Amino acid sequence: MIRRALLLAAASLLAGAPSAALSADEIGMVKMARKSGEGDASISRAVFPHEIHRVAFKCTACHEELFPMKAGATLVTMEAIGDGKACGACHNDSGKVAFASSFANCQRCHQ
């Protein structure tokens, strides 16, 4: 026990201040940066929860073909989604894989 406490103390000293662990709601939660102007400020920024997607898909399903693993590397717009790119690869009108990116579903992403 003492050995463990010493190790932990040493580890924290060694590592500097360790970053605070993320909670279940925070982990993997991507909040999309707004790249467009102020015009659509009434529409809340979209979120992407990695966690719920992991139930159905492995990382490889989307990375790196659809989304390179770098925040901000993929421009995600409603136009792109409508063209079947980005989220639209699954969230499209066919509805075969996932709910469509229709007006009935705005708030599922724009929370």
Added chain:
Amino acid sequence: MRSSTAWRPRLACLVVAALSIGACSTRPPAWLSLVFDDETVTAADSRTSVSKQGRPRRPHYKPPEPVAEVKVEEVVYPDWSGLYQSLPRDDEGRVQWTKALAGKLISPKPGIAEDAKDEEPTDMDIELIPKSQPEFKVVFSHKVHTSWMACGSCHSALFEMERGKTLITMEKINAGASCGVCHGKVAAPEPTACPACHSEMGK
């Protein structure tokens, strides 16, 4: 002098009137069955297989098969949310994905396509032992990581394939580099805290 054909319009009127009266009567006149056979006779008569006139009846009327309604195929998605809620959690409430996958509680697909093929995970443990502090040894499980990702996810942009070529430090990780590219952002170590990777510390 009257024309010899003057009776014709009158006769025509009479015929039309007679037909109209006939059409309006609730029970079709008996002589109609001579012309149209049994389809026009009353329900009581239609129960017999021979018409009043002794002629065999046509087969009973069968309504045409109803045209199958074109149904819009409604996709019923699995209860992803319910499944997510049911997954095992660590002591801080985070889903233990490695445990969930190993226990086959989930079967995440490696691709979007229906027939997406999964690759066998690479079963190779790498011991990372700091020279000055061997007690902080880390056992990196390729199996755990390749169960979710491809080799190219980390190699060689993050980690050189050649052993010992990439220096991994807690400073880097805490700054969001090296293992910290995922751990601390999208992936929680399992179990929590230091012993998740520094397995000797948990003993």
